[in-house]
Amino acid sequence: MDNQPSNSITAPGRYAIYTATLLLIIAGSLFVYKSTAALGVIEKVQNTRTFQPRLNVLPMPGSDGQFGLLARSINYFAVIWPALLFGVLISGAVRVLDPPRWLTRALARGSARSQLAAGLAGAPLMLCSCCVAPVFSGMYERSSKLAPSLALMLAAPALNPAALILTFMLFDYRIAATRLVVAACAVFLTGLAIERFIEVKPVACAPPDPEDGQSLLVRFIRSCADVAVRTLPLIAVGVLLSMAIALWLPVGALASSRGQLFATIIVAAIALPLAMPTFFEIPLALLLLAAGVPAGAAVALMIAGPAINLPSLFTIARSTNAKVAGAVAFSIFLLAVLAGVIVNLL
Numbered sequence: 375m376d377n378q379p380s381n382s383i384t385a386p387g388r389y390a391i392y393t394a395t396l397l398l399i400i401a402g403s404l405f406v407y408k409s410t411a412a413l414g415v416i417e418k419v420q421n422t423r424t425f426q427p428r429l430n431v432l433p434m435p436g437s438d439g440q441f442g443l444l445a446r447s448i449n450y451f452a453v454i455w456p457a458l459l460f461g462v463l464i465s466g467a468v469r470v471l472d473p474p475r476w477l478t479r480a481l482a483r484g485s486a487r488s489q490l491a492a493g494l495a496g497a498p499l500m501l502c503s504c505c506v507a508p509v510f511s512g513m514y515e516r517s518s519k520l521a522p523s524l525a526l527m528l529a530a531p532a533l534n535p536a537a538l539i540l541t542f543m544l545f546d547y548r549i550a551a552t553r554l555v556v557a558a559c560a561v562f563l564t565g566l567a568i569e570r571f572i573e574v575k576p577v578a579c580a581p582p583d584p585e586d587g588q589s590l591l592v593r594f595i596r597s598c599a600d601v602a603v604r605t606l607p608l609i610a611v612g613v614l615l616s617m618a619i620a621l622w623l624p625v626g627a628l629a630s631s632r633g634q635l636f637a638t639i640i641v642a643a644i645a646l647p648l649a650m651p652t653f654f655e656i657p658l659a660l661l662l663l664a665a666g667v668p669a670g671a672a673v674a675l676m677i678a679g680p681a682i683n684l685p686s687l688f689t690i691a692r693s694t695n696a697k698v699a700g701a702v703a704f705s706i707f708l709l710a711v712l713a714g715v716i717v718n719l720l
Contacts, residue, residue, distance in 0.1 A: 390471075392590050397467040401499070404460040408500040408652075412536030415653060419540060425657045428453065432620050432654065446617045447610075453651045457505040462605070464499075465512030466598030470590070485521065485566055492522035493561045496529030500537075502652045503682055504613065506530040507689035508605045514693050520574055521565030524690075524702065528564060531652070531680040532557040540656055541676065548720045549659075549669055553676050556713040560681055564705045572701055574694050605689050612685025616649040634668040638714030641667070642674040642707050647684045655679035670714030678710035 419425055430441050430449045441449065451458075499506060510527035514520060531537075538557075542550040641662070645655070658679065659672035682703060691699035 389590065393467065393471045396590070396594065397464065397471070400460065400463045400467055404457075404464070405498055405500075407456065407460070409536075412500060416536060416539060416543075419543060423544075425540070425544065425653070425660065428651065428654070431651060432617075432648065432658075443614065443617050443621055446621070447613050450613055450617070450649060450651065451610075454502060454505055457501050457652070458508075458606075458609070461501055461505040461508040462598055462601050465508040465601045465605075466594055468509070468512040468516050469597045469601065470593050471516060488519065488522045489525045489562045489566060492525035493529040493533065493558075496526035496561075497533040497535060499530040500534045500652065501530040502650065503527075503531045503680060503686040504609050504649055507609060507686040508601050510686070511605055511689055511693045512601060520694065520698070521569040524565035524568065525561050527686070527690075528681055528706075529561045532561055532677070534652065534680070537653055537656065537680065540653065544656065544660065545672075546669070548717055549673050549676075552673050552713050552717050552720075556673075556677055556709050556716075557681070560677065560706060560709050564702060564709075567705065568698055568701045572697050574698060604692065608688040608692055609685040612683065612688045613649045616647055616684045619644075619647055634670055634718045635715065637668050637671040638674045638711055638718070641671040642678045642710035642714065645675045645679040645710070646682060646703060646707055647687075648679060649683045649685055650679050652680075668714070668718055670716075670718035673717045674710040674714040677713050678706055681706050 428449070431446055431453065433441075433446070496506070499509070501509070506527050509530070510523050513526060514523040517523065538550075538554055541553055545553075645658075650658075655676045659675050662672045662675065663669065687699045687703055690702055
């Protein structure tokens with residue numbers, strides 16, 4: 375007589391529970407880390423009504439000229455490395471999920487529902503575009519779902535709740551509301567449009583075998599190492615090129631643009647490739663407004679700046695192809711310009 379309980383969990387079942395728990399622990403830890411830091415920033419801004427940028431990262435009027443390309447790149451990584459580490463860990467956990475059926479089901483319940491689920495999952499991460507790039511890589515390689523993967527990637531910086539709260543605290547309601555609406559359009563529509571018009575060959579990511587004798591910890595460490603090798607060099611190159619662009623055309627030069635539409639286009643084009651730490655777009659936008667640049671240009675900066683940059687575009691191209699990366703950049707640029715035009719007309 376078989377005395378084994380009927381509700382016993384098989385080895386694959388236990389593995390699925392362990393991997394899901396690992397992912398939730400890492401994502402929860404990231405949320406606590408980012409929300410604690412964000413609440414501190416919000417409280418400081420509420421008390422002082424000012425926002426001081428890190429002058430040793432991107433060149434700005436008043437920043438110390440002694441920081442060159444390498445120094446600013448190192449300073450940038452010194453700011454973002456904890457969040458970037460979380461991005462690698464989340465990606466590594468996603469890639470060892472087995473079975474990934476829950477992920478596939480969540481992203482296959484109709485275009486609108488899958489985009490909404492991915493966007494809502496990405497926003498609380500509050501990661502900058504560089505740091506969420508490894509998460510995109512892991513999610514796309516595990517699910518082969520391009521549109522939801524892009525939605526999650528764009529939502530982390532573009533719909534960062536703390537950044538939106540700071541925007542409503544420090545800017546006119548026209549600017550803040552337009553940023554929120556256009557950022558939501560970027561998150562929920564960009565991936566769908568690209569998936570419809572650009573054919574992308576599905577990636578092949580073989581699921582791990584729970585019966586192969588490897589422990590979850592070993593498999594997770596190897597997965598994180600693979601993510602790091604695939605993404606970190608691209609991010610490093612992208613940051614160096616981004617800093618080179620910023621030094622060649624300092625961010626303060628944005629304040630010299632004149633003409634509403636022209637200023638909006640120039641600001642959006644310059645902000646798009648720049649690697650910015652979380653919240654950095656806010657003091658830059660305040661600087662533009664103080665210099666007399668049209669409000670539309672400030673909104674364009676707050677759309678294009680955090681949503682995407684060279685490091686994340688390189689990661690997208692590596693995981694998909696150059697056409698997808700170019701389409702993402704062009705889509706964000708158009709939406710940033712559109713947001714600026716709307717604000718200038720209000």
